[in-house]
Amino acid sequence: MPPFPPDDPVHALVPHTLKEPLAGRGSELLAGRTFMVKDLFAIRGQKVSNGNPCFYEHASTAQETAPSISRLLDAGATLTGITICDEFFYSLLGTNVHYGSPINPRAPRHVTGGSSCGSAAAVAASMCDFALGSDTGGSIRVPASFCGLYGLRPTHGRISLDDVTPMAPSFDTVGFFAREPELFRKIGHVLLDGERVEALVRHVVLAHDLFIHSEASADQVIWRALDKIGSALPEPEHRVVAGEEIDAWREAFRVIQGSEIQSTLLPFIEAHAGEVDLGSGIKERFAVAAAITQAEAEAARALGAEIATQLRALVPPGTLIVLPTTPTLPPEHDIPDGASFAEFRTLTLGHTCLAGHAGLPQISIPTGVAAGCPVGLSFIAWPGGDEALLDLAVKLAPFVKT
Template sequence: MIAVPSDDPVHALVPHTLKEPLLGATTGPLAGLTFMVKDLFAIKGRKVSNGNPSFYEHASPAHATAPVIERLLASGASCTGVTICDEFFYSVLGSNAHYGQPVNVRAPKHVTGGSSCGSAAAVAAKMCDFALGSDTGGSIRVPASFSGLYGLRPTFGRIAMEGVTPMAPSYDTVGFLARKAELFRNVGRVLLEGARVEATIERLILAKDFFLHAEASADQALWRALDRIGGALPEPEREEIAGQEIDEWRNAFRLIQGFEIQSTLLPFIQSHDTQLGPGVKERFEAAAGITYREAEEARHVRAHIKEKLDALARPGTLIVLPTTPTLPPERGIPDGASFAEFRNHTLAYTCLSGHSGLPQISIPAAEAAGCPIGLSFIGWHGGDEALLDLAVRLEPLLTKAG
């Protein structure tokens, strides 16, 4: 008997969550499983808030359910909740000034990461089997790393964005989170569409600059994890990926994302005098001031980045790097000036897949100071299934050692 949760021990759900489950088919590859969705997916007859009560107040009920949800229902999974996200998805912290901060059961004194924070909290707390979120600048990969979960940002365009609130459309993707690799792969098989490019993994590039600039405790734990799984992977070739250009890469993402927001979220905020939480308010103000020329210059930088990463990530080649450069910050950190350094450092690591459109998986690989740490593999265009298979292959090695 599928039912919605009667309580919410980790504060993962929005006040307007489901009262009755959306029941999946009685048969299918995901039959009997449950999932929850980030508060930006359309569900017929219901409204989304995008993490802001004012938006929810003015929104109209959806005329149709997002196709990505329909695919899961048709595969047998039932939707049992709508989860909290960072306000208008404009954060990687995992805190909402209006709805609160979900609890990270894997590290209760620390944040879940965001913006798909409620989805990560719910999966980690076993409130559901898996969850949907979105990833524009790291919103699946960061909470996956901080919450000890598997998370996939797919090849750009391989999961339908129809019925999902846009933020920065040239970066937006639907992603998903799960605790176990086999289930994670099964969900991916249901959701992934479009061109699949099969290749045997024969080359592994270790992004030495990204390991070098990671927090020492995280870096050391991930090196130990790499030692444990080394026999299952090609001998790594150490290469510098971004080098001195990394600040330019991150800034290009900031400028393009902010310029695209001028056409998606900003019009509502400005026309309704929307009250925004600290940090988010300042980022929207900065986004409003980005010029067309700045965005165009950033797009030229992005084209250079894409060309470079595409040349590296040929079919059969993976790039390995820490998912995040730091352990999760402690709860209570204000989303303001003190958060800026963490945000900038994190976006420098997560912008690679966004700029290139390449798929990236975060796997729960290690732990330091009581906090989970994710290890990421960036694959080739259409190589999502190879990443899912890799997760299944590596899980027993990491579980046995951990």
């Protein structure tokens, strides 16, 4: 058992982190392993802040521990810390004006990505063996790519969201990070519930339209990785997945997410308008979410349903979509969460909204380094194909090891 409290060289932990570890019990599957969790999971005797100290002040102490945490404890893993997240999870940068921003151990001049930023930083810095986060619009996949980690956004609903702060329930998932593919697969087997749909991977669709938007340096790394993978996967079929419709897909995601925030996070902010202090960028996004009309939300949901049908038709069991996890390298950490961030967010959501709309599982695999920054390659599978993605991580490790 490592010393407690753990050293925090990358500022990954919240001020109200655990005062003592929660020891694993029972199964030996994850015995001796340590993990940390994003600051939105209920832990008995603790309060969550959702990245905001005003929320923490008004929060009640949890009476129960989230089932996802309990499963890991039952599998023998020990919980050692609570990690910083972007304020109310409403960012992809990995910054927090209240608690400070975690350092990216793999690219210290650059952001970790968010909103599961502290969890990613902690794993990348070897503060723990793995960590839990959440992914609504990319909050596992983006920091996994930027920090050189394995990250899974599961099939929607396959990992329990009980006792986890909701953001946009239509898109919310619990995901996780790890450095080692074999451990990554074990964690998935502990956490995943519901229907598992097994199939051999016989077809790979390369999302050509999403590759052409990538930064040149990152694009080169990914193509080299695909060349190394070679015969480990079927020859990919190049296809346009979204094409010119990507702007409409991204906007539909933004509107659905914002309309659901009106019922989840916004009520607290409006009830405490005189005391809650939202950071730049976060404040503006909540204002935009508050202005979404019912008619706009209904139109976006109708389009979202069409997108889901179209994407699911692309991935019958045995088929994967391959794409860059993010179209850009991580921005430098002094970028303000304002106008200059808007383009980054827009481009990134164009990649991350696909799995969200369709409720599909997506894995980010570390594939190399460009300009001193990690680069992630993603695979999207069929509903219930999560285990196939976990197996894929192990299978491809020798080809993409960085």
